[in-house]
Amino acid sequence: MNINKVTIHDIAKALNINSSTVSRALNDSPRVTKKTKEKILKVAQEMGYQRNLLASNLRKNVTNTIGVVVPRISRHFFSSVIQGIEETAYQAGFSVIICQSLEQLEREKNILETLAANRVDGVLISISMETMDYEHLEGLKNRGIPLVFFDRHCNIPGTNNVLIDDFKGGYDATQHLITKGCKNIVHFSGPQELEIYKNRFRGYKEALKKNGIPFRDEYLISSRLMEQDGIDNVKKLLDKGVVFDAIFSANDVAAIGAIKCLIENEIKIPDDVAIVGFSNEPISTVINPTLTTINQPGFEMGKAATDLLIKNIKNETGLLREETLIMDSNLIERQSSQK
Amino acid sequence: MNINKVTIHDIAKALNINSSTVSRALNDSPRVTKKTKEKILKVAQEMGYQRNLLASNLRKNVTNTIGVVVPRISRHFFSSVIQGIEETAYQAGFSVIICQSLEQLEREKNILETLAANRVDGVLISISMETMDYEHLEGLKNRGIPLVFFDRHCNIPGTNNVLIDDFKGGYDATQHLITKGCKNIVHFSGPQELEIYKNRFRGYKEALKKNGIPFRDEYLISSRLMEQDGIDNVKKLLDKGVVFDAIFSANDVAAIGAIKCLIENEIKIPDDVAIVGFSNEPISTVINPTLTTINQPGFEMGKAATDLLIKNIKNETGLLREETLIMDSNLIERQSSQK
DNA sequence: ATTAAAAATACAATCGATTGTATTTTTAAT
DNA sequence: ATTAAAAATACAATCGATTGTATTTTTAAT
Numbered sequence A, B: 001m002n003i004n005k006v007t008i009h010d011i012a013k014a015l016n017i018n019s020s021t022v023s024r025a026l027n028d029s030p031r032v033t034k035k036t037k038e039k040i041l042k043v044a045q046e047m048g049y050q051r052n053l054l055a056s057n058l059r060k061n062v063t064n065t066i067g068v069v070v071p072r073i074s075r076h077f078f079s080s081v082i083q084g085i086e087e088t089a090y091q092a093g094f095s096v097i098i099c100q101s102l103e104q105l106e107r108e109k110n111i112l113e114t115l116a117a118n119r120v121d122g123v124l125i126s127i128s129m130e131t132m133d134y135e136h137l138e139g140l141k142n143r144g145i146p147l148v149f150f151d152r153h154c155n156i157p158g159t160n161n162v163l164i165d166d167f168k169g170g171y172d173a174t175q176h177l178i179t180k181g182c183k184n185i186v187h188f189s190g191p192q193e194l195e196i197y198k199n200r201f202r203g204y205k206e207a208l209k210k211n212g213i214p215f216r217d218e219y220l221i222s223s224r225l226m227e228q229d230g231i232d233n234v235k236k237l238l239d240k241g242v243v244f245d246a247i248f249s250a251n252d253v254a255a256i257g258a259i260k261c262l263i264e265n266e267i268k269i270p271d272d273v274a275i276v277g278f279s280n281e282p283i284s285t286v287i288n289p290t291l292t293t294i295n296q297p298g299f300e301m302g303k304a305a306t307d308l309l310i311k312n313i314k315n316e317t318g319l320l321r322e323e324t325l326i327m328d329s330n331l332i333e334r335q336s337s338q339k
Numbered sequence C, D: 001a002t003t004a005a006a007a008a009t010a011c012a013a014t015c016g017a018t019t020g021t022a023t024t025t026t027t028a029a030t
Helices: A008-015 A019-026 A034-047 A053-060 A076-091 A105-117 A135-142 A166-179 A195-210 A227-240 A252-264 A298-314 B008-015 B019-026 B034-047 B053-060 B076-091 B105-117 B135-142 B166-179 B195-210 B227-240 B252-264 B298-314
Strands: A065-070 A095-100 A122-125 A147-150 A160-164 A185-189 A220-222 A246-249 A274-276 A293-295 A323-327 A330-332 B065-070 B095-100 B122-125 B147-150 B160-164 B185-189 B220-222 B246-249 B274-276 B293-295 B323-327 B330-332
Touching (some): A008 A034, A019 A034, A053 B053, A065 A076, A065 A105, A076 A095, A076 A298, A095 A105, A095 B095, A105 A122, A105 A135, A147 A298, A160 A166, A166 A185, A166 A274, A185 A195, A185 A227, A220 A227, A252 A274, A298 A323, B008 B034, B019 B034, B065 B076, B065 B105, B076 B298, B095 B105, B105 B122, B105 B135, B122 B298, B147 B298, B160 B166, B160 B298, B166 B185, B166 B195, B166 B246, B166 B293, B166 B330, B185 B195, B185 B227, B185 B252, B220 B227, B246 B252, B252 B274
Parallel strands (some): A065 A095, A065 A122, A147 A160, A160 A323, A185 A246, A246 A274, B065 B095, B065 B122, B122 B147, B147 B160, B185 B220, B185 B246, B246 B274
Antiparallel strands (some): B293 B330
């Protein structure tokens, strides 16, 4: 099948010149005459030459490639981050390799191994829900591969991050519900080992405290925050007879599940139970009632994270000190919380 | 920054043996004693050795990597195809590189160039809406890189495809609307240069014909099928005063736009206008009314396409004759068409 | 026409791993 | 203990491109 395997040596032979000149011509080096260049380019074209990046990258010890690891490409937030990453990376001459961990630590480890083995110049990552030890991440850093976290970061000292203020997000969401008159607000959270969920939860608690509302342990339900989890969480609350008039969910998907389950049980939204989600997935504008949520600027986060990473890659001198960018997030009011 | 650059030669030097033995040991070759292997593996571990796949792949002339090109990773249909691809590929020992064309021919061309330059062993692709000439695709084939199309294929003879029966999909959707009593059914289609849209449209026309309903040119509206297109299409119909009691949209996203616009104009769904979409995106279960649609088995298509591609990659002997798999699709009835 | 300086091109080593062949070491038979 | 066969390891070429240095060719000054 492998018909075409033209190398610079074949071109050199065909023109009876040296392959180094061919290489320089193809890279538009000033060391080759315009006339020679044209001759070489023409023959290269005719012979169907296609540069072998494996060889080129091996020799140059640079791949101009960035690895991106997200939990799930289908999540709109992550795909808009990826959009931002690609735009910035391509402009800077980098290729992007997109990978999804599917929330599995094992896959995340494998992906990082493969990216490292393929010698990517840097990695952008939002960790999985199972990522509670950071050996594989520190391993990358020790190997000299710059790493930037976005959204789901982890508390390794000396890292670069592009985040939103999750504490503020949690606080704003909860305060909004309180302002609407809610008194018994439950919180759907993710694994408490992840910083973002810890921080959203802390914001939630702080808002309760500021308003003199006592927090009760049964208000916190941690899960993987899939749609089914939202459904199960509501069922659990109803079964246990927990009294609640609002839900603050740490993502939109679980909030959607909750809405579906509440409707099923003929509980009125927002009158009986008001709901706020997190991330502003497009689905939140489609569900009935439309979902109040915290908007995260995915595209901008992607751009900022890529800029930061490229700064790290280009920085030959060694240690860049840690840098954390906090992007703006804001509450978007929709029907699900309009009492 | 590049702290770690341990090669097999470093390991060889440390143990005072030859690098070929190190290479064989790391690849678990039977030509190296167990004792030597253990010694080598231990030192490799200690020194933090990490195989350089660039070098390895260059030498072996194989990358065990598959490139995947989809129009948009955020579309649920495509991300489930990718799920199927990854599962099958990983089991067969292949890595997967995910790329999105964003419906742009220019990007699609670039992506294929990069994949070829990185010497992927094969490519799975669903073409962009702008892909009307196939030079870049034929180029890949001529370069000896096996290519399998899924869903959005193109009419190059001798290709491998994994598709659904789009004609039947279009026919079923339209017949369903007719059965529900609709008489004036408009069709939202994509670019007529793409096979899938041509075929869905043909199916639609055939169903009209079978039922003695005349097709009228103003019933067909071609667009990029984004949400905004669905909105614009409905506006256009209303402005022109076209009489219609049903819409068959060639994807769900445009159907969602249509629903939003119809609701805005206080047109009742399904009573005044019934709607059928295509692809069974998750959003179709969330919108109110829920959307009747044609289900495409994305995950299975991904698995089948990958199997087919790997069969092609493994087939050293040369020309595999064209093979096209047609997967089952089926209509899912929801509220939007229940008159 | 000669020659020094500048420009263009050729030579050869290199990136890190793999692999066919040659050599050395070990094993086993006498 | 010697020796042939088998096993283990070393040698050296190779994948395809890049790049510092050496050599050749061209240019320009006399």
